[in-house]
Amino acid sequence: MRLLIMAASVFLCLYVSGCAVIQKLKMPTVVRIKGLPETFEIGAIVRTATGEVVSFEELMADLEHVRIVYIGEKHSNEAHHNVQLKILKALYEKDPRLLVGMEMFVNADQHVLDQWRAGKLDQETFLKEVDWENTWKFDFSLYRAVLDFIREASLKLVGLNIPHAIVEKVAREGLDALSDEERKQIAQEIDTSNEEHKAYVKTVFGTHESDEISIFESFYEAQCVWEDSMAEAISRALNNKRMVVLTGNGHIAYKFGIPDRAFKRTKASFQTVMPVAVGTEVDRDMADYFWVTPAKKQADRSRLCHRGPKRPLVGIRLKTLDQGKGVLIVGVLPKSPAARAGIKPQDILVAIDGNPVSRLSDIHNAIAGAEGASTTYLFKIDRQGELMELMIQINKTDPASKEASP
Structure with missing residues (x-):
């Protein structure tokens, strides 16, 4: 489901983030749990230790006795x-x-x-300060109710993640490539010895292709850097308190992502709850509890579409470069508007209709709200040092944007 990451980079989709490996079924109304004969419908809370469906009250009676509760999500x-x-x-x-x-x-x-929790920042300022547009990208409305409650209840909110640029650098070049300053931003101890975890991550690695991340060992190091660093952030904050951790399903699957790494540091008891949508099949030992939910609605806006009108599909997968250097095109979908215009992987997008492009949001803003039967855009491209202009025509029949940064 995207190694699981989110950044202002295309490679978010490469990492084991909110994307546990779950097999799609033909049945859209139930969840199957391997090893259990029955199927489970929306609203079912399944205790995997026994295979029984429990009430919400029974779930909470169990969770109230542990120090850390991990609740996953498909973002x-x-x-x-x-x-x-x-x-x-x-x-x-x-x-x-x-x-x-x-x-x-x-x-x-x-x-x-901390400032936001204290009521010192409005939503617009808060999102700007945390650079939500480029660091997370999902529709903020998905998270608004949770964050509003955290602030209303004056709960301490702890940021667990590290800069995605560091994770991506490790995935491309390996852990030894990090500078001293970058090393200070990650966990002191990185554990790459768990063979089951490695096998799980490899199933994700095997589903992606990238010219830049072609060596699995570096990819796996990056996953461990990511999850050990989040586990260390939990350890630093926990002290004698209790914590709820909200993260992608892939980070808690089988517990060897964040949970076991945090336990190694804290020895704090924990339970994992994994929401799973109907139409999927999961391994019984992926979580302590499964909570069956509806599938994502077709109308839901996905990553990179967290505000404004639907954007037409251009058909490019992107990665941000250093500030001011444009956006790297790392993939082009066949038969897409970009492919029809002659855009190629490794082109650098410099401007759209004369407006400079240096981040993903510049592209989204430039092509938002296209109207009429077709719309054209002038893309200025740097192809191996040669500047060229390509006209992209987006037809009304082209699908709405689902492209991940890429």
Whole structure:
């Protein structure tokens, strides 16, 4: 489901983030759990230790006795965020001193999270300060209810993540390529010895292609850097309190991502709850509890479409370069408007209709709200040092944008 990452880079889709490896089924109304004979419908909460469906009250009676509760999500599924909020509210009733750790924020922005919690920042300023547009990208409305509750309850919000540029650098060049300053921003101890974890990550690696990340060992090092660093952030913040951790399903699957790494540091008891949408099949040992939810609605806006009108599909996969150097095109979808115009992988997009492009949002803003039967855009491209202009025509029949940064 995207190694699991989110950044202002195309390679978010490469990492094991909110994307646990889940097999799609033909049945759209139930979830199957391998090893159990029955199927489970929307609303079912399944305790995997026994295979039984339990009530919400029974779930909470179990979760109330552990120090850390991990609640996963598929980032773009609103129902998963509703599950998170319901559990969070119930745990808060039992312990108002609860901490909330979120993958969606980098720990370097902790001062911003503290200001927001104190009511010193409005939503627009808050999103700008944490650079939501480029660091997370998902529709903020998916997270608004959870974040509003955290602020209303004055819960301590902890940013768990590290800069995605560091993770991507490790994935491309290996851990040894990090500078001393970059090493200071990640966990001191990185564990790459778990063979089961490595095998799991390899299943994700095998589903992606990238010219830049072609060596699995570096890819796996990056995943471990990512998850050990989030585990260390949990360890630093926990002290004698309890914490709810909100993160992608892939980071908690089988527990060897963040949970086991945090336990190694804290020895704090924990449970994992994984929301899963109907139409999927999961391994029984992926979580302590599964909560069956609706699938993501077709109308839901996915990554990179968190505000404004639907954007037409251009058909390019992107990666941001250093500030001011444009945006690298790392992939072009066959038969897409970009392919028809002659855009190629490794082209650098410099401007659209004369407007400079240096970040993904520049592209989204430039092509938002296209009207009429077709719309044309002039893309200025740097191809191996040669500047050229290509006209892209987007027809009304082209599908709405689902392209991930890429």
